[in-house]
Amino acid sequence: MGCDAYHPVSKRGSNLTRAGGIGYMVLDAVDSLILLGLDEEYQRAREWVANELSFDRNGIYNTFEVSLPPPNCTVLK
Numbered sequence: 001m002g003c004d005a006y007h008p009v010s011k012r013g014s015n016l017t018r019a020g021g022i023g024y025m026v027l028d029a030v031d032s033l034i035l036l037g038l039d040e041e042y043q044r045a046r047e048w049v050a051n052e053l054s055f056d057r058n059g060i061y062n063t064f065e066v067s068l069p070p071p072n073c074t075v076l077k
Contacts, residue, residue, distance in 0.1 A: 001048050017059030
């Protein structure tokens with residue numbers, strides 16, 4: 001959990017830089033998990049955000065992508 005991209009065929013995730021991921025997939029999916037009533041998955045994502053999410057990475061990230069997910073995270077409160 002916490003990868004930046006998901007590859008459905010291989011069922012694996014990858015990160016955008018070697019510095020590690022910043023959880024694009026988790027952040028992007030949070031609101032969908034709530035809307036779909038996937039409470040168990042939402043709780044898992046919420047715990048990951050609370051305990052593992054870190055933007056402290058020494059890498060080059062697309063700031064457009066970084067700025068989109070956080071508004072979705074308002075549902076984490």
